[in-house]
Amino acid sequence: xxxxxxxxxxxxxxxxxxxxxxxxxxxxxxxxxxxxxxxxxxxxxxxxxxxxxxxxxxxxxxxxxxxxxxxxxxxxxxxxxxxxxxxxxxxxxxxxxxxxxxxxxxxxxxxxxxxxxxxxxxxxxxxxxxxxxxxxxxxxxxxxxxxxxxxxxxxxxxxxxxxxxxxxxxxxxxxxxxxxxxxxxxxxxxxxxxxxxxxxxxxxxxxxxxxxxxxxxxxxxxxxxxxxxxxxxxxxxxxxxxxxxxxxxxxxxxxxxxxxxxxxxxxxxxxxxxxxxxxxxxxxxxxxxxxxxxxxxxxxxxxxxxxxxxxxxxxxxxxxxxxxxxxxx
Numbered sequence: 001x002x003x004x005x006x007x008x009x010x011x012x013x014x015x016x017x018x019x020x021x022x023x024x025x026x027x028x029x030x031x032x033x034x035x036x037x038x039x040x041x042x043x044x045x046x047x048x049x050x051x052x053x054x055x056x057x058x059x060x061x062x063x064x065x066x067x068x069x070x071x072x073x074x075x076x077x078x079x080x081x082x083x084x085x086x087x088x089x090x091x092x093x094x095x096x097x098x099x100x101x102x103x104x105x106x107x108x109x110x111x112x113x114x115x116x117x118x119x120x121x122x123x124x125x126x127x128x129x130x131x132x133x134x135x136x137x138x139x140x141x142x143x144x145x146x147x148x149x150x151x152x153x154x155x156x157x158x159x160x161x162x163x164x165x166x167x168x169x170x171x172x173x174x175x176x177x178x179x180x181x182x183x184x185x186x187x188x189x190x191x192x193x194x195x196x197x198x199x200x201x202x203x204x205x206x207x208x209x210x211x212x213x214x215x216x217x218x219x220x221x222x223x224x225x226x227x228x229x230x231x232x233x234x235x236x237x238x239x240x241x242x243x244x245x246x247x248x249x250x251x252x253x254x255x256x257x258x259x260x261x262x263x264x265x266x267x268x269x270x271x272x273x274x275x276x277x278x279x280x281x282x283x284x285x286x287x288x289x290x291x292x293x294x295x296x297x298x299x300x301x302x303x304x305x306x307x308x309x310x311x312x313x314x315x316x317x318x319x320x321x322x323x324x325x326x327x328x329x
Contacts, residue, residue: 002305005035122150125164130254132296138171139178140260140294144197144252152181165197167253169260169294170210185216185231192225193260195248203231206242209262246273257303258294264311264324267291275300277317282325286313 001024004017025032123143125131131143137158143149147164159179170178172191180187182198185205192210196203205214206228214221217234228242249256257274259267265287268279277300281287289311295303300317308315308324316323 002301006305006309009035121153122148124148130252132256132258132294135171137173137176137178138260138292140169140258142167142253142256142258152179162196162198163200165195165252167193167195167248167256167258169193169258171260184234185214185236188213188215191261193258193262194223201233205229205231206248208242208245209266244273245270249274255297256295257298259291261290261292263287264289264291264307267307268322268324271300271303271322275303277320277322279322279324282323283313286311286324286326 004021025035123131123133125143125145125147127145129145133141133143133149135141141149141160144165144167147162147166149164149166150161152159152161158173158176159181161181163182168178168180168189170189170191170193174190178189178191180189180196182196182203183200184198184203187194187196187205189210189212192212193208194210194212195206195208203216205212205223207223207225209225211222211224214223214229214231214236216231216236219236221229221236221239223229223239226242227239229239230237255274257267257270265281268281268287271277272279291307291310293306293310295306300322304315304317304322307313312327314325314327316325
């Protein structure tokens with residue numbers, strides 16, 4: 001039915017099909033709500049900054065106050081102040097060990113499966129909370145439990161301070177590397193996806209796509225897709241094979257997918273790993289099309305609906321096998 005509804009929303013149905021949709025809508029108010037939800041998903045998916053839960057963003061401070069009121073007094077978060085090493089003049093910081101990522105714009109606050117949008121210069125999560133936020137430059141960050149993300153006040157939108165755990169999908173910009181500052185090392189990024197787990201004295205870096213430069217103790221190493229390394233007491237360890245996306249999801253991210261200019265053939269591998277299916281792309285040209293979107297705890301059907309409409313393809317699933325084919329002209 002969804003395929004018919006999508007063609008209906010595109011104005012590509014025959015008169016007989018239009019009558020079928022009209023009759024279906026009259027059967028139940030839930031059917032009309034389903035159509036409106038599908039329309040919203042399709043509209044958002046067509047934009048570069050993909051969101052699956054569109055809606056008017058509430059005032060940022062109202063969200064912050066509401067989140068704080070929901071915590072027991074003893075656990076209420078204090079405003080995060082970056083440490084002295086993070087607030088040094090940027091010209092000095094450039095010669096020190098730092099991690100390079102991007103500036104916080106807005107995104108979604110998650111407490112379990114409940115997501116809302118947030119506009120702020122800093123973000124904190126409590127125990128059991130995760131947040132997915134979209135930065136002002138279009139980069140996406142999923143912040144793990146008991147973590148803090150602070151925007152650096154240099155006005156570039158491409159530098160943050162991180163204490164805790166986060167997964168980054170960075171918008172490429174060769175003129176402005178994305179930088180993340182942590183107490184124990186630094187990462188300089190042009191555009192990629194990776195996870196950082198930063199403590200006071202150590203850091204773990206896992207690269208899923210692209211390549212980043214990790215600086216610590218005055219030296220720099222290149223970490224590529226499928227690789228990971230750790231920093232302990234200021235020194236980077238050996239490059240090792242990174243865990244897969246499913247393992248990272250089990251650790252803390254949950255059922256989370258994020259693509260940032262990611263080719264379909266690469267995205268298909270991650271869909272396979274996360275949902276336990278086989279994905280067959282029946283056109284080489286389709287495999288090179290790129291996706292920029294994210295999904296949090298979405299059924300496979302929702303993921304396929306959005307992906308295939310964004311790349312203008314046809315999707316089907318049978319017996320645990322997903323087929324993605326070019327639409328017939």
